[in-house]
Amino acid sequence: MKRRTRTAVLSLAAFSLLAAACGDDESSSDTTAAGSETTAGSETTMGSETTMAGGDCAEMTPVKLQLQWVTQAQFAGYYAAIDQGIYEQMCLDVTILEGAVDIVPQEVLANGGADFAISWVPKALASREAGANIVDIAQVFQRSGTLQVSFADKGITSPSDFAGKTIGNWGFGNEYEVFAAITDAGLDPAADVTLVQQNFDMVALLEGEIDAAEAMTYNEYAQVLEATNPDTGELYTPEDFNVISYEDEGVGMLQDAIWADGNRLSDAAYKDTAVRFVAASLAGWAYCRDNAQSCADIVLAQSPILGASHQLWQMNEINKLIWPAADGVGMIDQAAWDRTVEIALGTKNLEGATVLTAEPDAGAYTNDIVSEALAMLADMGIDVTGDGFTPIDVTLNPGGE
C-alpha cells in the first residue's frame, strides 16, 4: 500500500469516527489489509453516513470474532447479526471463529488471531493481568448464569446448607462464585464443605456421587431436565431439584462480554469498526430477544449436531441473562464490575489462589464504544433496554432433541 494513500485513509478514518455511521472508507482498519482503493469510496462516505441501508458500502471491513466455545445459542446474537444481514448493513464482513478445548479467546485476541473475542470477565482480567492488553467494550450478559443444582430431598436451598455436603465445581477458574458463596455463608471451604471437581456433564449429580452440581442455566441445568428419571420413566422436572442462583446470592461475576485489542483502540479506524461491530452485535441480540425460535433455528442451521429443544431452551435462558438491560444492553454496570473484581481479588480457591492479585487498571473496560453503539441503535429505532421482555416457555425433549 502506498504511504500517501494510507495517510489519506487514516485521516479519513479519523473523520468518519465523528460520523460513526455506516462509514465505508475505514475498511483498512486493519492496516495491513489491501485497502488502497478505499480512497475511491471517500466521497460516498459523506453521503452514506446518515443511512443504514446496505449496498452502499464502498468496501466491507473484515472482522474476525473468536467465540469461547463451539456454536450454540450462547452466541446466537452474533450468528443472527450475520443471518439478518445486520453486520453487512454496517459494512462489516464478519467471520466467526468457534472456540474449542484448547482455544482461549482472549489469548487469540491478544495474539492478533482475531479482532474481537467473547470471554468471561474474570478470566479475561486474569489474562490482562498477565500482560494481554484487552479491553471490555460491551458487557453483553448483564447477569451471571451460574447455578448450584441439587435434588430437592437434599434440602440445599441456600449456600449455608452446603455445610457437610459434597459440592461439585468445575475448577479451572470456574469455581470462584461457588467459593465466594461458601465464604459469604460463613463456612470454611477447606473444612466445612467437601469440594470435588466435576465434569461438564451432570452424571455425578444424577448418580448421587455429589450432593449439588455447578450448572449453567442455559446448558447443564437443561441437561438434567432432558434426562429420564428411572423411578418414573419420565423426564425430571424442575420440582425435583433445588436451584441456587449465584446472581441472586449476590456473588455473581460478569460473564460473556465483547473484548477488543487495547493496543489498537487508539487507532481511529479500529475504534470505528468496534463501534459498528458492537452496534450490529447488540442489534442481533435484540433480534433474538424478540425472535427466540428464529435465533435457535439460525444456530441449528450452523451446527445440526445440536438438539433442537436444548438450543431453544438455551436461547431463552441467554435472553434472561441479557434482558431487561436497564442502562441499555452492553453497558458495563460499575457495581457489577466492582463486585466481580472484588470476588476475583478476595476469594481463594482450595489451592489458595485468587483470580487477580491486583486491582485492574481503569483501562480494563470502557463504556465509550457501547455508548456510541447504543446511540446508533436508538437512531435505528431498536429497543436497547428490553423493558417489556418476557421469556418464552420452552418444553425440553428427551436428550434435548
Next chain:
Amino acid sequence: MNPPSALARSAKRVVMFALAIGLVVVAWELYRNLGPDKGGKVFGWTVLPKANARVMPSVADILGRFADPLGRGGEAMWWFLTKSAWYTLQLAFLGFLIGSLLGIGLAVVMSRLRIFERALMPYLVISQTVPLIALAPLIAGWGGKLSLFGWEWQRWTSVVTMGVFLSFFPVALGTLRGLKSAPAASVELMDSLAAPWRVTLVKLRFPAAVPHMVPALKLGAAGAVIGVIVGEISVGLRGGVGRPIIEFARQFSSDPAKVYTAILAAAVVGLVMAMLVSAFDAFLMRRRPKEAVA
C-alpha cells in the same frame, strides 16, 4: 499358496473377527444385567463400574442410535458419522504419510552416521515424553497466525501436525532397528563389491528392514489416528469424528448411547488404518519366501 486355502484363511479371519466382537458384546450385556447398579466396592474402593442404564447403555440402544436422525429432521446418524469418519481418515492418513516419511528419513540419516543417532535420539525421546495434551494448545494456537510461503496455516493443518507428531517416532525407531538388522555377511559382501551406500541401502538394508518396519508402521498408524482425533477435539475442527465426540459427550447425562456412536466411529477409523498397513505389508512381502515371513 493356492487360491482356495487363501480364501479359507480369509474367511476364517472374518469369522474370528466377528467372534471377537461378539464376545465383547456378550460381556458388555452380561455385565449390564448382572453387575451391581451402584458399582462394587472392595475395601471402600469402587472397583467394579456401575452397571445401570445411564452409565452402560445397551448395545441395542447404541446400534439404534445409528438409525436415528441427527437433530430435528437431519440426516441419519450413521451417514453423518460415516462422512465424519471418512474426513478423519483422510487427515489421519495424511498425518501418517508425513509422519512415516519423516520417521524413515530420520532413520536413514541416523543409520548412515552414528553421530546423528547420538545427537538426534535424545531429542526424539524427549519429544515423545511431552504429552500431546500439553503440546495441543500450542499447536492449536498456530491456526490463523502462521503463514508459510504465503499459505496461511489452517486449523486442519494443526490437526494433521498432531497426527504426524504421534506417528513419526515408532516409525523412526522401527526403521532404524530394521536398517541395522541386515546380516553382517551381506553388508560385507556389498562392501567388497564396492557398492555405493545408496545401493546397499536400497538393495539390502530396506528389504531387511521390512519385518521391523511393519509393526512400527502399525503403531504409527494408530498414533496418527489418536493424534488427529485429539487434535480435532483440541481445536474444535468441524467435519471429523472428534467434534461429535465432544458435542455428544455434553449430552452424556441425558443420552449416553449417543456418545458411544461417535466413539465407535473413531474405532472404525483406527481399524481401517490398521488394515491399510496390513495390506501394504502383504504387498511388500508378496515375493518373499514364506520362511522369511514366519
